[in-house]
Amino acid sequence: MTLTLEVNQLKKQFHDKSILYDLSFELHKGEILSIVGPSGSGKTTLLRILAGLEAPTDGSIVMQGKNITDKKANKRNVSLVFQQPLLFPHMTVKENIRYGAKIAKKDLKKTDQLLKSIGLELYADHYPSELSGGQKQRVALARAMATExxxxxxxxxFSSLDPKLRQEMRYWVRQFLVERSITSxxxxxxxxxxxxxxxxxxxFHEGTFQQIDRLSTLHEAPANAFVARFLGGHLVIDSDHYAPLSSCYLSASDAGEDPRTFEAAVQQVTYQNGQAIGHIYVDELNEKVSLPIKHFNHNDRIKLYIAKSMIRRFGGSHL
Amino acid sequence: MKSLKNRTSLLLLPSMLFLLLPLYGMVAAIHQSFSVNNQWTLQNYIQLLESERFVASTIFSLKTSLAATLISLVIGLLLTRYFYTFLERNTPRLMVWLPMLFPHFVWGYMVILVLSETGVVSQMLQAAGWISSSSEFPVWTRDSQGIGIIITYVWKEVPFVILMLLPVYSSIKSEYHDLVKTLGGNRWHRFKTVEWPHILPVFIETFLIVFSFTLAAYEVPALLGTTFPEMLSVLSYDWFYGSSWDDRPLAFAAMVLLSLGVILLTAAAYLFLNKKRWKAMRGRST
Structure with a gap:
């Protein structure tokens, strides 16, 4: 089975600054890959390179078995959905969706089908200024899909949408992509x-993928301290060791015999899903963790107990 | 709410009073154009439309100002399109806008100094040995084709076109260009779908301003034109200040027709830009 997308050893430098290095991954047909990382880390640059809007300094991009590294954006069979919907304001919803398909001389019946599937048939002849934020982003998605x-x-x-709508759109888009097995x-x-x-x-961190895995693997076997900290389910003990938060206790008796002990302070107590959560600062490790908490309050000094057998080494499947 | 409305109209009063003056002039001109010996008549207009001089002048005026306007718009558009990031900086922008500081008359005089048969360029070409006498230099000023007028206007209006288009070009999000690329569009698609719809309203507005100005302004054609064919403004001036007073109503009639033409053109542009599509472009849904 050929891979839909194969990225090998991608590098990008601006002047002397390295934005991406040794970035490799592959995608199968219908697979959805999330790339997550801190803002300003170069994720957008990666997408722009994949779309053909910027050229990589080194490395290759292979799509459906063909090397497209040197192909221009308008010759690549890749669509990009931007942060803002960027609908053409002087075109109706229908004209917006048809735009790319028309240029590529694709079957326009299919684009009308898309209009139906985003649930905006009634808005076909409306202009973008008459749509809500979520509707606009749905049209932008349909337009991106119309070029097949x-x-x-x-x-x-979804970053320009309000939180409630954002949540709805996540599920909607995910289902939309899965149903049509669209690689994204x-x-x-x-x-x-x-x-x-x-x-x-x-x-994604410091120009490359720290780990790329299914969600459960990421949690069960984080590759390094960055991954463990970013996911937030672990206490990082040093650059080689961590303990899952599920094995960190606030009383010595729960942690079994001869536990490791860390001094800590409760910085803040908040509630999540009806449960009190303590935001705890572990002085000795200079780490912050969040744990369900019952008897403690703001500013209390506490001790964290971890059974030695629960302390693990980093090194899940790294890429 | 009613009292508020009244107050707004009160605020308009001073400017309305001020406008009375030109309004009186206009009404008087229209009145005179329709009267002979204090009798209402269309005679002036009939005489005007039958006058070969007027018809030739109209055709010449339309041709000259249309050429000047379109050339200014195209050059202004190209300069703005290719240099707008450069023009956003202060010094280049001021340099481009420099011709706007001079009155049209001064600019016309400068064109004569530079481009007439005995002008600076001609003398430089003679000194360089490219031409042997000033008679070999093409007639570009006071010519029957209106070339001098067109050159003066283009030189003067290009900065104005840039002034109008620059803010629009700066406001176009660059993501739109990227978007069209990812949808398979080439340079032409990018211009057609991203730039053109953005600039169209201002483009039309600028066309109207430059066209109606160049069509009716007096000083440049008076300085750089010939006696036949002459621009409408020069002809009207002639009729107005001519030896006999008999031609005065003709001058009024000519100017009234000119104004009517400009008003109709503006109305057409207004109706076009008020179509739903172009309203939507400005983010308005109704």
């Missing part, structure tokens, strides 16, 4: 969004 691309790239497409890459800085959208998640 091999891969659709999403660059934080979804970039976000929000780990929750990455978890909802992706079949696999790539953690």
């Amino acid at each position: 691309p091999d891969v659709i790239l999403f660059d934080e497409p 890459i979804f970039v976000t800085h929000d780990i929750d969004e990455a978890m909802i959208m992706g079949d696999r998640i790539a953690l």
